[in-house]
Amino acid sequence: MSGSWWSDAVLVAGKDLRLELRSRVAINHVLPFVAVVVMLFGIALDADTSTLRRAESGLFWVTIVFASMLVIQRSAAVDRADGLADAIRLSGLRPAGVYAGKVVALTAQLLAVAVVLAITMVVIYGTDPSSPALLAVTTVLAVACIAAAGAIYGPLAAGLAGRETVLSLLLLPVLAPVLLSATRAFEVALGRGVGTGWPWVGMLVMLLVTYSVLGALTAGPLLDET
């Protein structure tokens, strides 16, 4: 082993992001999926703009969580193709570095999806962001939390029979506290909640630290055994 775990993380993140830039799965598959979901919510809620605006925080984060299932599954599946999992195991990269790299790459991809979704909702739902700082910080932290949890469960589920269906069952309950905190903070930022949204941001920080520490500690066994 040479270098630090951070250099390993940069290596892995760079690999994943280059793969995404070449394959454009997020652009070609995930963004259209997000757009379809936004339209479906509008149709299901009778295209009533006031109803959509009241529910926009929840709709935004539910859409992000569903989109993250696709991104995480894709990221884990790529690592199992063509003997890449064995290559990573034998490469000498630190497991914590591999995990951190996956988190960074997933965060970057999901942030891009979130930005596009936010613009879409501003245009279609007439969303009025009144507290952009809270919105921005919440988005970055919540997306990082989803990435941190996804980088644990993605590889865990990728080696299982029925991996296409089991990831959602495993990951969604774990993401529920993230969904709760992000939605409440967004409600405050969009002028629909009471109090300040910053305690919810604190909750997201706690969740991010928890998932990240757990991911770093379990990365070694998961890399070896799955």
Add this chain to the structure above:
Amino acid sequence: MNTSSRGTKILGAISGALVAATLLYAFVLSKPDTELGETVRIMYVHVPTVITAYLLVFLAGGASIYYLWKRSEFADLLAASATELGAIFLGLTLLTGSLWGRPTWGVYWVWDARLTTTALLFLMMVGNLAVRSLPAEPRARGTRTAVMGIMALVLLPIVHKSVEWWNSLHQDRTVLGTADAKLDGTQLFALFIAMVAVPMLATWLLMHRFRVAWLAERAADLGLGAAIERRRDEGGEATGPAGVMP
């Protein structure tokens, strides 16, 4: 093959007697509460059930940590057994809570923080059982379920603290939260008997469940050993007497 022993028979008899005493005090001898009325009786089942569920989740998480550290089959099977029972007791918690909620709140379910996070913990345990049931090499299966068990353990304090962190409809801690408990003598006695009976019953169930899992693994090993022997015998027949190729 029998999973009982002298210890489990004694434990089973004592826990059976305590459960009977709990039911007697909870539903016959204790008085209705001045504020909660007859619905207080569900508390004698609900509170010990949720505490036992928390203990089982903690045990499963602890055994999972030990498994990842030492790769002990004992720890893996203990985690599996505790996860299974923890899921059952969490399900009972949600059921008894709903039965209490209907006459108290008018609905079986509210999106209260404690209820919601308890339901999520239940789903995480069910997910763990789902992963364990999928075909996989034992060490890989043990690693995956251990990671999931540790995640459930991490979520447990969030569930426990949720009453203080969020506005909640759920009743605050009845006995340990305040200096003067709001329960009278027979009610407190019923609750404390239940607090002993239910965990003891869970321990008895856990011992039997663990032994069943252990015996299942030994049976699988025997089956594997027999299959290997049959393959060796086939190989011996193919090469002919004294290992000479025909």
